[in-house]
Amino acid sequence: MPNAWKLLIIDDCATDRKIYRRFLLKDPHHYYQILEADSAEVGLGLCQNMPCDLILLDFCLPDMSGIEFLDQLRQKTFGSSVPVIMLTGRGDEEIAVEAMKKGVQDYLVKQHLKADVLQLAVRNVIKQLCLQTQLQKTQERQRLIATMLLRIRQSLDLEEILYTAVREVQQMLKCDRVIVCQSSPEADSDQTGQNYTTDQNNPLLCYWAGSDDCNFNPLELLDNKANLMVPITLSDQQTVSKPWGFLIAHQCTGKREWQSDELEVLCEVSVQLAIAIQQAELLTKTQAALEKEKQLNAFKSQIITTISHEYRTPLASILAAASTLKQYGDHLEELKKHKFLHIIEQKARHMSKLIDDMLVMNQFELNKTKFKTIPLDLEQFFSSLISEQQQLVSDRHEFIFQSTGNNKGFWGDQGLLRLIFSNLMSNAIKYSPKGGNVEFHLIGKESEVIFFIQDQGIGIPIADQTNLFQPFCRGSNVDTLPGTGLGLAITKACVELHGGSITLDSQPDQGTKVTVCLPKQHIQKSSH
Numbered sequence: 300m301p302n303a304w305k306l307l308i309i310d311d312c313a314t315d316r317k318i319y320r321r322f323l324l325k326d327p328h329h330y331y332q333i334l335e336a337d338s339a340e341v342g343l344g345l346c347q348n349m350p351c352d353l354i355l356l357d358f359c360l361p362d363m364s365g366i367e368f369l370d371q372l373r374q375k376t377f378g379s380s381v382p383v384i385m386l387t388g389r390g391d392e393e394i395a396v397e398a399m400k401k402g403v404q405d406y407l408v409k410q411h412l413k414a415d416v417l418q419l420a421v422r423n424v425i426k427q428l429c430l431q432t433q434l435q436k437t438q439e440r441q442r443l444i445a446t447m448l449l450r451i452r453q454s455l456d457l458e459e460i461l462y463t464a465v466r467e468v469q470q471m472l473k474c475d476r477v478i479v480c481q482s483s484p485e486a487d488s489d490q491t492g493q494n495y496t497t498d499q500n501n502p503l504l505c506y507w508a509g510s511d512d513c514n515f516n517p518l519e520l521l522d523n524k525a526n527l528m529v530p531i532t533l534s535d536q537q538t539v540s541k542p543w544g545f546l547i548a549h550q551c552t553g554k555r556e557w558q559s560d561e562l563e564v565l566c567e568v569s570v571q572l573a574i575a576i577q578q579a580e581l582l583t584k585t586q587a588a589l590e591k592e593k594q595l596n597a598f599k600s601q602i603i604t605t606i607s608h609e610y611r612t613p614l615a616s617i618l619a620a621a622s623t624l625k626q627y628g629d630h631l632e633e634l635k636k637h638k639f640l641h642i643i644e645q646k647a648r649h650m651s652k653l654i655d656d657m658l659v660m661n662q663f664e665l666n667k668t669k670f671k672t673i674p675l676d677l678e679q680f681f682s683s684l685i686s687e688q689q690q691l692v693s694d695r696h697e698f699i700f701q702s703t704g705n706n707k708g709f710w711g712d713q714g715l716l717r718l719i720f721s722n723l724m725s726n727a728i729k730y731s732p733k734g735g736n737v738e739f740h741l742i743g744k745e746s747e748v749i750f751f752i753q754d755q756g757i758g759i760p761i762a763d764q765t766n767l768f769q770p771f772c773r774g775s776n777v778d779t780l781p782g783t784g785l786g787l788a789i790t791k792a793c794v795e796l797h798g799g800s801i802t803l804d805s806q807p808d809q810g811t812k813v814t815v816c817l818p819k820q821h822i823q824k825s826s827h
């Protein structure tokens with residue numbers, strides 16, 4: 300049986316009430332539940348206790364006029380607007396017009412009232428009533444959505460935005476749970492969500508609000524057609540759409556027939572969420588770029604300070620040696636001349652290395668370092684590197700090279716590997732001014748190789764060790780040993796490009812051991 304409309308007939312004439320009842324119950328389009336009152340007083344009482352959908356009101360009642368009844372009805376039902384159809388006698392049309400001004404929906408002349416006329420009038424008023432209710436509902440929903448969206452958009456923090464969204468939508472839809480899930484970037488996401496994946500061990504963004512008892516498994520949710528789900532799609536200025544994830548309303552306690560306006564709410568929230576997500580992502584990117592810019596600026600001013608500081612001394616030596624040669628060159632012995640030329644050459648080399656290091660570091664800071672791996676025979680690579688270094692050191696140092704394990708199958712960037720190990724070797728020698736052994740071990744494992752360089756030099760104070768991989772940081776015990784503090788920063792950046800790690804183990808006056816672990820093959824995520 301369809302839902303019945305509740306109708307109240309107020310008329311003091313029992314015969315008329317009977318006629319109207321008969322007419323209305325014959326209506327093939329609607330089903331009515333009919334209440335009757337033979338006076339205004341009884342009618343008002345019924346309206347208060349059993350709210351009805353429509354009133355058929357006889358204008359001439361024994362205890363009060365129709366107009367008085369309308370006033371009392373509004374008062375007693377606190378202004379509720381139950382629609383009223385007024386029934387008047389012939390010639391009472393003027394009064395009926397007055398009643399319509401008071402809010403009555405329609406009026407009918409009682410004499411010779413036909414069934415179809417009454418049915419049509421009642422049906423029209425009911426139709427109006429439905430439209431009005433629908434309009435009110437839509438307006439109320441729009442108001443709630445606007446308030447909710449305002450709350451969502453009040454933040455630029457993605458986590459807060461998503462939490463607010465699920466909480467607000469869950470409260471609005473009154474369902475068990477509302478979930479926002481970010482789909483896996485690897486998933487070839489189509490709009491149906493069928494390729495949607497989540498990894499519980501490595502959770503993607505997944506926020507929900509609602510019952511904790513509800514069995515929550517996003518994958519199962521997507522299979523369940525009883526859930527309401529809409530995609531969240533980001534679009535950039537070139538209007539390229541990028542699937543981001545899903546907004547899901549979930550009901551696990553019993554089946555739920557989702558209404559079209561509930562789907563509309565979800566769609567609207569998903570559009571707004573997409574905008575908010577994009578804004579939050581943009582903010583994060585801008586902040587990261589600003590931070591990077593700050594670091595670059597700090598780095599550049601550090602470079603200027605270092606160059607002006609580090610260049611002054613060698614430049615003064617070069618100038619002094621050059622002017623001595625120019626002024627007294629003809630009178631100097633060959634040996635002395637050679638000594639001055641050596642000073643010039645050495646200082647110029649030092650200055651050139653400084654510039655090279657700064658340029659390398661700058662490339663790293665700008666993420667522009669070229670990284671190209673090739674298969675390498677590590678033993679051959681290190682033997683030639685060590686013999687190169689050996690020529691540069693005095694007899695007080697001895698290099699001991701040892702290689703164990705399986706070193707086959709290693710891929711690396713030759714230039715960057717050179718930077719790593721020449722820096723570490725030069726440190727081991729430079730910071731062992733009294734000489735000693737420099738041990739160099741290469742240990743091949745199944746999927747990685749481990750190198751360590753151990754010296755017997757001045758070591759590093761514990762307090763200085765944490766910052767040494769930052770550009771321009773030096774130990775407090777270097778005294779007059781030359782250096783700019785760039786070597787380890789460059790080394791670490793090169794190691795990281797290979798997907799490896801570097802650690803340092805040292806005690807003052809006990810020597811230093813630097814360990815580098817590199818995967819045999821490293822696939823770079825983003826190209827530099």
Ligand code: ATP
Nearest residue numbers: 726727730758773774782783784785786787788811
């Ligand atoms: P350069 O840029 O010319 O290499 P540097 O040697 O001072 O200058 P890094 O190689 O970055 O710079 O080393 C940073 C600091 O770490 C050094 O100044 C030194 O204090 C400390 N250090 C590095 N290696 C050793 C080592 N083997 N023994 C003792 N101290 C070391």
Ligand code: MG
Nearest residue numbers: 726782786787
């Ligand atoms: Mg160094």
